[in-house]
Every structure is written in C-alpha cells, then in structure tokens.
Amino acid sequence: MNDKLIPLEYVNSLMFEMEKAFWDERGKGARFRLTTVGKEYFKSKCLPLIQSPELDHILQVIGEVLKSEGIVGKATYSRDDRMLHIRIEGCVHRKVEDRMVALGIEPFTCMPANLIVLAIEEKLDRPVELAEIKLEYGVCKLLLVLFDQRPSLV
Amino acid sequence: MSETFTLAEATMKAIQDRRSIREFTPEPVSDHELDLILEAARQAPSGENAQPWRFIIVKDEALRKKMGAVAGGGSGRRFTAEFVTKKMQERFANLQDEAKKKAAFEKLTSGQVSAFMADAPVNIVVCGKKDVWDMPYDTSAAIENMLLMITALGLGACWVIAPCIDIRDEERIKALLGIPEEFKAVSVISVGHQTRLHRPRPRLPIKELVFTEAWGAPYYMEQA
Numbered sequence: 001m002n003d004k005l006i007p008l009e010y011v012n013s014l015m016f017e018m019e020k021a022f023w024d025e026r027g028k029g030a031r032f033r034l035t036t037v038g039k040e041y042f043k044s045k046c047l048p049l050i051q052s053p054e055l056d057h058i059l060q061v062i063g064e065v066l067k068s069e070g071i072v073g074k075a076t077y078s079r080d081d082r083m084l085h086i087r088i089e090g091c092v093h094r095k096v097e098d099r100m101v102a103l104g105i106e107p108f109t110c111m112p113a114n115l116i117v118l119a120i121e122e123k124l125d126r127p128v129e130l131a132e133i134k135l136e137y138g139v140c141k142l143l144l145v146l147f148d149q150r151p152s153l154v
Numbered sequence: 155m156s157e158t159f160t161l162a163e164a165t166m167k168a169i170q171d172r173r174s175i176r177e178f179t180p181e182p183v184s185d186h187e188l189d190l191i192l193e194a195a196r197q198a199p200s201g202e203n204a205q206p207w208r209f210i211i212v213k214d215e216a217l218r219k220k221m222g223a224v225a226g227g228g229s230g231r232r233f234t235a236e237f238v239t240k241k242m243q244e245r246f247a248n249l250q251d252e253a254k255k256k257a258a259f260e261k262l263t264s265g266q267v268s269a270f271m272a273d274a275p276v277n278i279v280v281c282g283k284k285d286v287w288d289m290p291y292d293t294s295a296a297i298e299n300m301l302l303m304i305t306a307l308g309l310g311a312c313w314v315i316a317p318c319i320d321i322r323d324e325e326r327i328k329a330l331l332g333i334p335e336e337f338k339a340v341s342v343i344s345v346g347h348q349t350r351l352h353r354p355r356p357r358l359p360i361k362e363l364v365f366t367e368a369w370g371a372p373y374y375m376e377q378a
Contacts, residue, residue: 029319032232032319032320032321033320033321034321035320035321035322036321036322036325083238121322127227127231128231129231129232129234129235130235131234131235131236131238131239132235132239143238143239145231145234145235145238147227147230147231147234
C-alpha cells in the first residue's frame with residue numbers, strides 16, 4: 001500500500017468540487033445533507049477522549065484534537081445563553097470555503113463545526129444547529145445554537 | 155346542483171384548489187380514499203419506469219407523535235438558526251403587521267409548522283429506492299399525484315420535508331419506521347379533513363417565469 005501523505009491541495013480541490021456538486025444539486029438544502037460529515041473521524045479520534053458530559057470539557061477535547069491533528073491552528077469558544085460562538089484560526093480547509101465564497105455561495109458546511117455538533121449531540125443528547133459560518137481574514141467565526149434535550153422516540 | 159367540467163378544467167381546478175393544510179378534524183380518511191390516493195401515486199412517471207417509491211401508512215397515534223417530534227424538532231432548529239442570524243427577519247421584512255409577524259416567527263421557530271403532523275389522521279411516509287437514476291424526481295411526481303387526488307377527494311394535505319431534510323432527522327425516522335438502508339425517507343404527506351378553507355398563496359407572474367428559446371428572452375410579451 002502506498003502510505004505517502006497526499007497533498008492538501010489535492011484534498012481541498014476534491015472537497016471543493018464535492019461541496020459544489022452538492023450545492024448544484026440541492027442549493028441551500030445541501031447544508032442539511034452534510035451535517036454528519038466527519039462522523040467516523042469523530043468516533044475514532046474524539047469520542048474516546050471525551051470523559052465527561054460537561055460542555056466545556058467536550059469543547060476543549062474537540063479543540064485539542066483538531067489542533068493536535070493539524071486540522072486547525074487554534075479553536076476558541078464563548079457562550080451566550082444558548083448561542084455558542086466558535087472561532088477557528090488556520091483551518092486546513094479554509095481554501096475550500098474561500099473558493100465557494102468567490103462563486104457567491106455562502107459557506108454551508110464545516111468539518112470542525114460538525115465534530116462539535118456530533119460531540120454535543122452524542123454526549124448531552126441536545127440538538128445543535130450550525131447557524132452561521134462567517135469568514136474573516138484567517139479566521140472562521142461559527143455560530144451554533146444549542147437546544148434542549150430531544151424527546152425520546154423509544 | 156353539481157358543476158360540470160371538461161377533463162382539462164377539472165384537472166386545472168384540482169391543481170389550483172390544492173393548499174398546504176396543517177389543521178385537520180378528527181374525522182378519519184377512509185380506506186377507499188386512501189386506495190385512490192395511493193393508486194394516483196402508483197401511476198406517476200419515473201425514469202426507466204423504475205417506480206422507486208414505497209409508502210408507509212402511519213395512523214397509530216403514538217407513532218404519529220414521535221414523527222411529529224422529529225419533524226418539529228428539525229424545523230425548530232433550522233428556523234431558530236434563521237431567526238438568530240436575522241435572515242428570517244429579512245424574509246418577512248415586507249410584512250407590516252407586527253402581531254402577524256410575531257406569530258409567524260413563533261410558529262416557525264417552535265417547530266409547530268411541521269409538528270402538526272402528529273395530529274393528522276394519516277401520514278403517508280414516502281420512501282425512495284436509492285439504486286435508480288432519478289429517485290428524487292420520481293418520488294416527487296408520485297407525491298404531486300397524491301396531492302392532486304387528495305384535493306379532488308375534498309381532503310387536505312401537506313407535503314412535509316421537515317423530518318427528512320437533515321440527514322440526522324432522516325436517520326431517526328428511518329430507525330423509527332424500520333426503513334432499510336437501500337431506501338431514503340423522502341417526505342411525509344399528512345392527510346385529513348381540513349378544518350377550514352384556505353386562501354391561495356401568491357404566485358409569481360407567469361411572464362417572469364417563462365422564456366423563449368433561451369434564458370432571459372420573455373415568452374409572454376407585455377400587454378399593449
């Protein structure tokens with residue numbers, strides 16, 4: 001097996017084309033079909049490290065994984081009631097979103113955000129919605145909304 | 155005295171009379187009516203005649219409530235996100251009546267806009283086989299056929315995508331109803347007897363919708 005690392009440019013060009021294809025097919029609805037992307041990575045890399053169902057701990061673990069794996073340079077967060085503001089610096093996938101914006105398409109998916117949503121839903125059973133992705137110079141500002149626990153379907 | 159329509163007139167009347175109905179009386183939908191609705195779906199066109207649609211009839215109250223919870227939860231999340239980012243306020247900017255605007259925001263952000271399906275006498279869950287070329291379009295044709303038959307029968311219905319649009323909710327619906335991996339949960343059609351008549355929603359002028367020979371050249375000319 002060839003275990004040579006593949007270039008980031010190659011990965012990001014594929015991600016861009018896949019995202020664009022989703023957009024072309026579903027328009028604004030595309031965002032809702034990508035909400036679990038990163039699930040396998042989350043289960044193998046993040047979930048085993050989450051030892052407590054405390055939101056601060058969950059966010060800290062996801063931030064550390066993202067940083068130690070070289071996916072982002074820095075991830076910080078702040079809370080305002082049920083609003084969760086995440087600030088991501090130096091994301092390896094930033095060029096994907098820059099290309100979407102250059103086409104006039106508002107960013108609609110974010111792998112680091114998905115990991116955070118998956119973690120909160122898994123450990124706290126609280127639904128989360130990624131409301132906004134704002135791109136600034138070198139920084140992505142994410143707004144997530146936290147909801148109360150889901151009704152049981154059992 | 156009953157009115158008489160040509161086939162074209164009757165077809166157009168069913169199309170124009172259709173509404174999205176979210177409030178139903180407790181009166182049940184009869185088996186005969188359901189048979190006609192499902193036969194209308196079965197007769198829909200499909201790519202390669204694949205007929206990828208399958209339907210689950212849900213009447214059980216406990217099951218309906220669970221589906222309503224998934225649908226309402228999904229809509230509530232999405233519309234709350236739209237609200238906190240002020241996009242909803244932009245969308246409703248032309249609505250001057252503040253009380254109506256507030257009620258609309260409440261209906262959307264609470265998820266009630268979709269959770270109503272818990273109170274519909276029948277929910278038809280539309281599933282689509284993935285291993286065909288045109289499943290979203292095929293199932294949509296079947297759904298529209300059902301909606302027109304429902305209207306022709308004097309019943310009301312709403313095409314609800316809320317429990318299926320986000321993959322997280324779709325997975326819950328699939329697990330709840332035992333839908334196999336090779337099928338997608340496409341939509342739910344909530345059916346019943348409507349509590350009141352509804353006015354038609356506005357439609358864009360047809361001259362804005364139709365071009366001739368290429369994009370942009372109006373097919374319908376301005377009236378002299």
